[in-house]
Amino acid sequence: xxxxxxxxxxxxxxxxxxxxxxxxxxxxxxxxxxxxxxxxxxxxxxxxxxxxxxxxxxxxxxxxxxxxxxxxxxxxxxxxxxxxxxxxxxxxxxxxxxxxxxxxxxxxxxxxxxxxxxxxxxxxxxxxxxxxxxxxxxxxxxxxxxxxxxxxxxxxxxxxxxxxxxxxxxxxxxxxxxxxxxxxxxxxxxxxxxxxxxxxxxxxxxxxxxxxxxxxxxxxxxxxxxxxx
Numbered sequence: 238x239x240x241x242x243x244x245x246x247x248x249x250x251x252x253x254x255x256x257x258x259x260x261x262x263x264x265x266x267x268x269x270x271x272x273x274x275x276x277x278x279x280x281x282x283x284x285x286x287x288x289x290x291x292x293x294x295x296x297x298x299x300x301x302x303x304x305x306x307x308x309x310x311x312x313x314x315x316x317x318x319x320x321x322x323x324x325x326x327x328x329x330x331x332x333x334x335x336x337x338x339x340x341x342x343x344x345x346x347x348x349x350x351x352x353x354x355x356x357x358x359x360x361x362x363x364x365x366x367x368x369x370x371x372x373x374x375x376x377x378x379x380x381x382x383x384x385x386x387x388x389x390x391x392x393x394x395x396x397x398x399x400x401x402x403x404x405x406x407x408x409x410x411x412x413x414x415x416x417x418x419x420x421x422x423x424x425x426x427x428x429x430x431x432x433x434x435x436x437x438x439x440x441x442x443x444x445x446x447x448x449x450x451x452x453x454x455x456x457x458x459x460x461x462x463x464x465x466x
Contacts, residue, residue, distance in 0.1 A: 240288075
């Protein structure tokens with residue numbers, strides 16, 4: 238916002254009145270201001286590029302909206318919403334994601350955030366051949382070989398687990414269920430904590446456990462849970 242506009246907005250916020258362009262009579266207003274920015278305003282204040290008094294006037298109730306890549310658990314629900322809306326606008330049947338496509342979409346970085354996600358859903362509504370969206374239906378720019386390979390590997394985890402069990406039994410192993418469960422819990426706990434940035438309450442919800450259960454498991458397995466919230 239140019240410096241002159243900052244000064245004028247500050248006057249409106251301070252006095253609750255403004256002048257029309259070319260006008261000479263002040264007009265009283267009773268409004269609420271919602272301001273949005275992707276800029277680091279504190280840094281702009283330090284660099285004298287944004288008025289500090291205006292910043293404090295605006296910074297009353299502050300809501301931080303994390304990037305889509307920081308709240309991946311929202312992606313399936315958002316895509317379902319955008320598919321429904323696109324279907325209504327285009328008068329077609331709403332698309333649904335396959336499990337493999339869902340897993341891949343949740344792993345994508347989405348640099349364009351929600352707008353990019355919405356546009357992708359509209360593209361798929363028009364371009365995907367069937368009602369179910371498969372990996373091969375995704376736009377080419379989203380289907381890197383590496384990500385598709387990761388999704389395919391995740392899809393085959395049950396077959397890999399079966400192969401592991403057979404190899405353990407052939408080697409004369411016993412108690413393999415206990416070993417498998419412990420290893421699986423370790424991996425899933427570490428994955429959930431990594432996904433939530435160490436937030437134990439959120440990680441416990443994703444795992445389907447209570448907070449106390451997760452805390453006990455962390456102690457049993459000697460897993461470092463810092464930083465945690």
